[in-house]
Amino acid sequence: MVHVLAFEKPVVDLVTRIKELRALAGADERLVGELRRLEEKSALLAREVFQNLTAHQKVQLSRHPNRPYTLDYLSRLVTDFVELHGDRRYADDSAIVAGLATYHGRSVAIVGHQKGRTTKENIERRFGSPNPEGYRKAIRIYELADRFGLPILTFIDTQGAYPGIEAEERGQAEAIAAALEVMSKLGVPVVATVIGEGGSGGALGLGVANRVIALEYSFYSVISPEGCASILWKSAEKAAEAAARLKITAPHLLELGIVDALVPEPPGGAHQDHDAAARFLDQALADTLRSLDGMDRQALREDRYRRFRGLGAHIA
Amino acid sequence: MNDAPALVNRGPISGTSLDSRLVRSGLPGLRNPELPRLVTFPEKTPAQPLDGEKRSIGKGVFGKCSNCGEVFTADHLAQHFQVCPACGQHHQLGIDAWRRLVLDGGELEMWEDHILPMDPLGFFDGKTYTARLETAQAKTRRTEAIEVGRARIDGSVVAYGCFIFAFMGGSMGSVVGERITRLFERATRDHLPVVLLHASGGARMQEGILSLMQMAKTCAALGRFREIGKPFLSVSLHPTTGGVAASTALLGDVNIAEQGALIGFAGPRVIENTLRTKLPPGFQRAEFLLSHGMVDIVTPRTELKATLSLLLKHLGGAVT
Numbered sequence: 001m002v003h004v005l006a007f008e009k010p011v012v013d014l015v016t017r018i019k020e021l022r023a024l025a026g027a028d029e030r031l032v033g034e035l036r037r038l039e040e041k042s043a044l045l046a047r048e049v050f051q052n053l054t055a056h057q058k059v060q061l062s063r064h065p066n067r068p069y070t071l072d073y074l075s076r077l078v079t080d081f082v083e084l085h086g087d088r089r090y091a092d093d094s095a096i097v098a099g100l101a102t103y104h105g106r107s108v109a110i111v112g113h114q115k116g117r118t119t120k121e122n123i124e125r126r127f128g129s130p131n132p133e134g135y136r137k138a139i140r141i142y143e144l145a146d147r148f149g150l151p152i153l154t155f156i157d158t159q160g161a162y163p164g165i166e167a168e169e170r171g172q173a174e175a176i177a178a179a180l181e182v183m184s185k186l187g188v189p190v191v192a193t194v195i196g197e198g199g200s201g202g203a204l205g206l207g208v209a210n211r212v213i214a215l216e217y218s219f220y221s222v223i224s225p226e227g228c229a230s231i232l233w234k235s236a237e238k239a240a241e242a243a244a245r246l247k248i249t250a251p252h253l254l255e256l257g258i259v260d261a262l263v264p265e266p267p268g269g270a271h272q273d274h275d276a277a278a279r280f281l282d283q284a285l286a287d288t289l290r291s292l293d294g295m296d297r298q299a300l301r302e303d304r305y306r307r308f309r310g311l312g313a314h315i316a
Numbered sequence: 317m318n319d320a321p322a323l324v325n326r327g328p329i330s331g332t333s334l335d336s337r338l339v340r341s342g343l344p345g346l347r348n349p350e351l352p353r354l355v356t357f358p359e360k361t362p363a364q365p366l367d368g369e370k371r372s373i374g375k376g377v378f379g380k381c382s383n384c385g386e387v388f389t390a391d392h393l394a395q396h397f398q399v400c401p402a403c404g405q406h407h408q409l410g411i412d413a414w415r416r417l418v419l420d421g422g423e424l425e426m427w428e429d430h431i432l433p434m435d436p437l438g439f440f441d442g443k444t445y446t447a448r449l450e451t452a453q454a455k456t457r458r459t460e461a462i463e464v465g466r467a468r469i470d471g472s473v474v475a476y477g478c479f480i481f482a483f484m485g486g487s488m489g490s491v492v493g494e495r496i497t498r499l500f501e502r503a504t505r506d507h508l509p510v511v512l513l514h515a516s517g518g519a520r521m522q523e524g525i526l527s528l529m530q531m532a533k534t535c536a537a538l539g540r541f542r543e544i545g546k547p548f549l550s551v552s553l554h555p556t557t558g559g560v561a562a563s564t565a566l567l568g569d570v571n572i573a574e575q576g577a578l579i580g581f582a583g584p585r586v587i588e589n590t591l592r593t594k595l596p597p598g599f600q601r602a603e604f605l606l607s608h609g610m611v612d613i614v615t616p617r618t619e620l621k622a623t624l625s626l627l628l629k630h631l632g633g634a635v636t
Contacts, residue, residue: 164587172580177567181535181567184536200528201531208536308536312490
């Protein structure tokens with residue numbers, strides 16, 4: 001299913017037309033020049049439209065149903081992926097995927113939120129909103145990686161931890177808190193990437209990293225714009241205003257020191273071209289991981305502690 | 317906010333006090349016999365529930381229990397630390413009363429009171445964040461939503477902190493996060509146990525993503541504190557939810573919950589709206605957490621100090 005947001009329609013229309021033309025043209029040499037011109041025009045139009053996106057529009061992009069999810073990136077970024085399941089306490093939560101993989105020639109541990117592509121899959125994965133078991137599985141993988149000296153790559157993409165009766169019964173708050181403490185003590189490099197939605201504590205449970213990078217149209221917030229609007233403005237309709245006031249888009253995050261680098265997305269957003277999005281991410285991720293080379297366990301711990309210790313704004 | 321000055325000479329309460337037995341027995345017959353049976357109110361000014369924010373005429377004179385509806389003089393309720401003498405319902409207790417209840421002589425050597433809030437996002441939601449801070453400061457006579465410092469509990473020196481729910485719902489922004497972090501760092505340096513009383517709606521929206529990061533910052537500081545072999549006694553008061561529940565509140569070496577307190581990650585209304593269902597009675601209450609294995613001890617307010625004291629004795633918080 002192709003979903004098109006109102007503001008991206010002109011870009012999507014043009015991209016679709018180019019695809020059709022290319023199919024029609026086949027090997028016809030005469031049309032190659034024409035196609036190139038159209039492609040350039042499309043890129044220009046995308047840049048124009050996307051330059052002036054509001055915070056709320058960026059939030060919509062970050063939630064776009066065609067946007068690449070953790071497994072879409074993994075299939076393009078890593079090889080030898082072995083998925084590991086379960087928290088050894090209660091269940092396996094498929095809202096978080098975890099495992100081991102080879103990335104640029106070395107073994108790494110992977111932990112990422114995973115949304116579903118179909119309704120069935122989304123019900124199973126709770127739209128990427130983890131239960132406590134998800135965080136406990138993550139903790140297990142963090143500790144495994146720590147013992148075996150593997151760098152950890154996390155991928156953040158969740159509306160937030162699941163607000164359910166059973167989640168509360170099984171200690172959602174404690175599970176997230178424990179993840180924060182465990183991450184803060186790891187003696188291996190940790191790089192977190194915000195690939196879509198960075199929803200509150202549910203995102204942070206994968207976010208206590210040495211470096212945090214964010215995709216151009218991702219966001220990271222203490223509360224969803226809708227949640228904030230309904231509490232502070234007493235109306236969910238004010239979500240657009242809340243999105244702007246909360247300063248949650250990637251450029252703001254960079255400015256506030258919440259993320260260390262931004263990853264550009266292909267024209268029209270990551271969902272227009274998963275391969276290109278993965279290529280851009282690969283570049284940033286490999287660079288970031290390399291920048292942590294040569295730090296020993298204590299240095300990595302200290303680096304991470306200092307990074308988060310410095311976040312906040314207060315007088316004196 | 318419901319503090320009455322009448323109590324100053326009374327001294328710290330101990331776990332075996334008459335008060336706590338009264339509360340636990342819950343017998344109406346044990347109510348203060350001096351209280352007149354017939355109380356006359358000023359015309360058209362019904363007693364206001366203790367938990368309500370709006371109290372107009374008659375303020376500070378009478379208080380009505382939000383559970384059983386019994387009416388008491390404010391002084392009488394203050395003597396009982398806002399625990400209803402009739403039914404044992406725990407009402408919100410002010411920050412000064414918490415000191416008197418938990419700390420020897422009610423004394424706290426305040427730390428980090430010079431760490432003050434600012435408005436990093438220039439946040440506006442019909443009112444500026446700066447204006448909201450000023451209102452909260454005037455109302456609570458405190459600089460932020462937590463006070464921390466050095467104190468004694470039955471002689472044991474501890475690093476102590478207590479959230480101030482009346483200050484913007486006890487929400488955690490940069491200052492609360494910074495003060496908790498410094499509390500753990502200082503306790504680590506000085507080899508002190510940490511006793512932290514939580515009461516908070518969660519992270520403070522007005523400081524946006526910076527508030528969220530305080531969760532990571534405080535948990536990292538707690539992580540370092542673990543290495544010195546002193547206990548972290550975490551107390552969750554009513555309510556402890558959201559980002560505060562999901563950081564230090566449930567990571568105590570021992571988790572204590574105040575009787576009846578609401579403790580959980582997602583707010584009950586959020587869950588109801590997501591699942592489109594009514595929640596079972598007692599859901600996310602202290603007793604619910606106890607039965608699900610999330611806290612060690614549920615205690616009435618009046619026994620909190622005795623409980624802390626005993627735990628400090630066992631876990632190496634001996635008098636130094």
